Amino acid sequence: MTVYEAVKRPLYSFCLRLAGDADDAADAVQEAFIRLIGRAGEISGAASVKSWLYTTARNQIYNEFRREGRMQEIDESAIEADTTPYAEAERTDESEFFEKLLARLTLNHREVLVLREYEGYSYHEIAEMLDIPESTVKMRLFKARQSLAKMFPMKQTR
Amino acid sequence: MQCESIQEQISMLLDHELSVAEAQQIFSHLGTCAECAGFYSASARISKRLRRLEQSEYPSALDARIRKAAGAQRTEPARSPRYLPDRLSAIVRRRIVLPIPAAVAVFIVSLGLGLLLVRSVAPGFLPIEKETKIVVAYPPVEVVADDETITN
Numbered sequence: 001m002t003v004y005e006a007v008k009r010p011l012y013s014f015c016l017r018l019a020g021d022a023d024d025a026a027d028a029v030q031e032a033f034i035r036l037i038g039r040a041g042e043i044s045g046a047a048s049v050k051s052w053l054y055t056t057a058r059n060q061i062y063n064e065f066r067r068e069g070r071m072q073e074i075d076e077s078a079i080e081a082d083t084t085p086y087a088e089a090e091r092t093d094e095s096e097f098f099e100k101l102l103a104r105l106t107l108n109h110r111e112v113l114v115l116r117e118y119e120g121y122s123y124h125e126i127a128e129m130l131d132i133p134e135s136t137v138k139m140r141l142f143k144a145r146q147s148l149a150k151m152f153p154m155k156q157t158r
Numbered sequence: 159m160q161c162e163s164i165q166e167q168i169s170m171l172l173d174h175e176l177s178v179a180e181a182q183q184i185f186s187h188l189g190t191c192a193e194c195a196g197f198y199s200a201s202a203r204i205s206k207r208l209r210r211l212e213q214s215e216y217p218s219a220l221d222a223r224i225r226k227a228a229g230a231q232r233t234e235p236a237r238s239p240r241y242l243p244d245r246l247s248a249i250v251r252r253r254i255v256l257p258i259p260a261a262v263a264v265f266i267v268s269l270g271l272g273l274l275l276v277r278s279v280a281p282g283f284l285p286i287e288k289e290t291k292i293v294v295a296y297p298p299v300e301v302v303a304d305d306e307t308i309t310n
Contacts, residue, residue: 142169149200
């Protein structure tokens with residue numbers, strides 16, 4: 001199996017969960033693979049290639065969000081007051097409910113959570129991919145979980 | 159404040175980043191703190207459900223799109239060396255040899271500039287022509303008369 005075949009699906013999944021939009025996700029995946037072709041020979045090892053692809057696709061999504069002014073910061077007081085996800089849980093399936101919860105996180109918090117929970121990357125690997133200290137990875141994961149816990153009342157956790 | 163720190167550790171516990179001893183400390187705290195116990199319960203359930211979510215469906219048209227874009231990129235002329243602007247790299251590739259007259263002209267100009275520099279830094283090193291002062295003098299003109307001398 002080629003790196004392309006092995007990585008394309010999880011990479012697309014990651015991009016979709018990060019961007020929350022199928023077109024943005026497809027653009028990011030395409031950009032990452034095309035740039036990889038341009039750098040053929042400079043990156044060696046399947047693990048490095050995979051990590052490089054994730055980083056490039058993620059940067060592409062960030063650039064797109066910045067260009068369109070979509071780098072929102074979630075107002076935590078609004079999360080506490082807004083019970084929409086709680087109400088939605090009763091009428092949507094579980095996957096959709098959790099995708100919506102994720103979409104309510106900031107991009108910074110969402111990406112570390114997706115890399116950790118879906119992809120199973122370690123703190124060290126995430127830190128390298130995002131070019132941030134491990135302590136920041138740790139803190140962002142905590143903040144992401146804190147935000148999710150506020151959106152996810154205990155009576156819904158049964 | 160203490161609960162904030164404990165909840166940060168609960169997040170690490172969910173990622174299996176704590177030692178057994180550290181985990182035991184957290185669990186003993188959970189028995190006495192409803193707030194942290196609530197955070198642990200909610201976060202553990204959320205993590206479990208997030209990990210169960212399936213991968214999104216991969217769009218079949220994306221393969222063709224990437225192949226097409228990759229093909230278009232391969233047909234573009236290669237740039238070498240990549241980090242230099244095109245015009246500069248073209249000059250480097252052609253290895254321009256300066257024509258001899260140009261080289262001679264550069265040598266002469268450099269020599270002149272060098273001499274000027276030496277002269278300004280060490281004036282005594284090279285002979286400098288003495289300054290010639292042009293003095294307009296009006297020596298007394300003696301007008302000799304027949305019987306007297308008049309000095310002007």
